[in-house]
Every structure is written in C-alpha cells, then in structure tokens.
C-alpha cells in the first residue's frame with residue numbers, strides 16, 4: 001500500500017471557506033467518538049495528524065488534509081454529542097449538511113458506523129438523510145477489532161454490520177458500498193485506499 005505524504009491544510013466552518021483548488025475529496029462523518037480521526041490517521045499512517053480523544057466532541061470544524069498533493073481527506077465534527085450545547089449542535093448540523101449538499105468536489109461521504117455496538121437511531125437517521133438527498137456515500141464500519149461484549153448487546157462486529165445494512169436497505173435504490181475497518185489493527189486500510197482511487201478515476 002502506498003500513501004507518500006499527507007498534510008493538514010486548513011479548518012473551515014463554512015463550505016465557502018473550504019479549499020478552492022478543485023481537488024477531489026472524501027469526508028469522514030459519524031457519531032462523536034466513532035473513530036473518524038483515528039481512521040484518518042490510520043489511512044495516512046500518521047499517529048497524530050488528526051487529533052483524537054476519548055472525550056466526544058474533539059473535532060469541531062471542517063478539517064482538510066491533503067494527501068499526495070492530489071486529493072483531500074476531510075475530518076468533520078461528530079453528530080449526536082449529547083453534552084454539546086443545543087445551539088452548537090444545530091449549528092454543526094447546518095454546516096455539515098450545507099457542506100454535503102453544496103461541496104462540488106465531494107466525491108463520497110464516508111459514513112462511519114461503530115461495528116462493536118447495535119445500530120443507533122441517530123445513525124439510521126443520518127443514513128436516511130444522505131439517501132434521501134442522494135449524497136454519494138460509503139459505509140465505513142469502525143472498531144471491528146473489538147470483541148463482543150454483553151454490555152454492548154452481545155453481538156460480534158459482523159453481526160452488527162449485517163443488521164445495520166438490513167435496517168437501511170429501504171433508504172437506498174442500490175445498497176451503498178461498505179468496508180470494515182479498525183484504526184487499531186489498520187484493517188480495511190488498503191481496501192479504503194483502493195476504493196478511493198477507483199472513485200477518483202471515474
């Protein structure tokens with residue numbers, strides 16, 4: 001697997017402020033703490049390029065990272081962070097949704113879903129919104145290294161993954177592509193790179 005170089009470019013709070021060089025980009029979105037920043041670091045093999053934290057709500061802007069001088073990975077704030085002030089929450093919603101609908105260089109949204117727990121209502125709602133608005137998306141299941149635990153519903157990641165896909169089937173005309181990943185073992189890294197290369201060459 002490749003990836004030569006990645007660098008942080010800028011943080012934006014509005015779509016209009018995002019980089020304007022026209023390079024294609026992929027955006028990581030998902031619940032707070034699902035592992036967006038960790039996955040980004042795993043893809044570019046840099047432990048601390050995107051800041052991660054045990055505390056949800058770490059990422060608060062649209063963060064552009066340029067890879068190999070030719071495309072972007074975009075780290076977005078998480079949704080469903082219950083302890084964020086209501087005002088901030090609606091604001092996040094407004095600016096991420098505006099970004100999804102109006103960012104012309106956005107090739108695909110990567111919707112991250114935690115495979116170590118059963119489907120969450122808010123994730124189903126988000127998938128439904130993306131489907132209804134025909135935003136191109138890929139399902140990225142995270143934390144696939146985690147063992148099943150009773151307190152997490154007692155199911156293996158594979159079972160949670162199948163159930164999630166079953167639950168969102170009606171939101172899409174054709175089932176979105178999906179990849180199982182782990183930021184700990186780097187599972188899915190090469191598959192993601194290949195997937196992004198294929199999408200860029202369309």
Ligand code: GTP
Nearest residue numbers: 032033034035036037038052053057058059078183
């Ligand atoms: P926000 O920026 O707050 O929205 O969170 P985020 O989605 O960027 O999550 P982040 O990457 O900061 O990870 C949250 C926590 O989950 C951290 O404690 C990570 O170490 C852990 N984590 C992330 N990915 C994985 C994974 O693949 N496996 C396991 N076991 N833990 C993970």
Ligand code: MG
Nearest residue numbers: 036037058059
């Ligand atoms: Mg983050």
